[in-house]
Amino acid sequence: MKTLGKTGAFTLLAGLSGYYYSKHIEPYWTEITRFTIRHKLIPADFRRFKIALFSDTHLGYHYQLSHLRKAVSLIMEENPDMIIFSGDLMDNPSAYHQIRETVELLRLLDAPFGKFAVFGNHDHGGYGTEKYRYIMEESRFKVLQNTAVPVAKGRSFIFLAGVDDCMLGRPDLKAALARRPGEVYTILISHAPDYADVAKGYPVHLQISGHSHGGQIQIPFVGPVITPRYGRKYVEGLYALDGLTLYVNRGLGTTRLPFRFLSRPEITFFTLEPE
Structure with a gap:
């Protein structure tokens, strides 16, 4: 009986500790990840060119502007x-009303070669399409919705494309790449990581995605617990796919459940280098 009592007490304590950690500690314990991306098409002018990636803030659902402010500082x-x-x-655009405060905060982000964004599924949900576009454009982000832009540095340039969300939008990579000027290093932003199976059939060299939250909760020897549609095949980290490099960022916020376990929120920095 004494042994059973000790076992029960330990199990209860472990459960309470795990609950507290996964709800109050890990969701706000941001990890900085860094990767060097090398490719023969990266021009010498872009040596040590640094790209910051953040994703999936889901503002309004346990991730507040105070948390985003810390992420802005880290970037x-x-x-x-x-x-x-x-x-x-935003997690639920129709219920989110801190528009002015969000714009003021996102305007603190500044980069000499620009700020870019794409739609996620939550950005279209709840009639949020125009609200999201307004916030991002007022924050001086260029929203790439099946469009692309050349990014020039010195006498060289790379090509940056973005597609609409797979779940609630209409992604069209062919349209996004329509003005791609021949053989140039091309980066694609797609909220949905599994879209890489489409992108690898196009002249895209690096795809940057979010959406999956790294599963948000991972069980040792089992893997991710929660994986959304279009984020089930490629869940987190770096993948090499037939000439395409895919990176899946775990995002900053949470959705559905206010927990993270073995799937810390993440900000990623890529450094480009000529091969």
């Missing part, structure tokens, strides 16, 4: 050349 400490947001700014 700006690195002095990136370019900043990318890969979608899902």
Whole structure:
């Protein structure tokens, strides 16, 4: 009986500790990840070009502007050349009303070669399409919705494309790449990581995504517990796919459940290098 009592007490304590950690500690314990991306098409002018990526803030659902302010500070400490947001700014756009405060905060992000964003599924949900576009454009982000832009540095340039969300939008990579000027290093922003299976059939060299939250909760020897549609095949981290490099960022906020376990929120920095 004494042994059973000790076992029960330990189990209860472990459960309470795990609950507290996964709800109050890990969701706000942001990890900074860094990767060097090398490719023969990256021009010498873009050597050490730094790109900051953040994603999936889901503002309004346990992730508040105070948390985003800390993320903005972490990004700006690195002095990136370019900043990318890969979608899902608000968890429920129809219930989110801190528009002015969000714009003021996102305007603090600054990069000499621009700020870019794409739509996530939550950005379209709840009639949020125009609200999201307004916030991002007022925050001086360029929203890439099946469009692309050349990014020039010195006498060289790379090509940056963005597609609409897969779940509630209409992604069209062919349209996004229509003005791609021949053989040039091309980066694609797609909220949905599994869209890489489409992108690898196009002249795209790096795809940047979010959406999956890294599963948000991971069980040792089991893997991710929650994986959304279009984020089930490629869940987190770096993948090499037939000439395409895919990176899946775990995002900053949470959705559905206010927990993270073994899937810390993440800000990623890529440094480009000629091969």
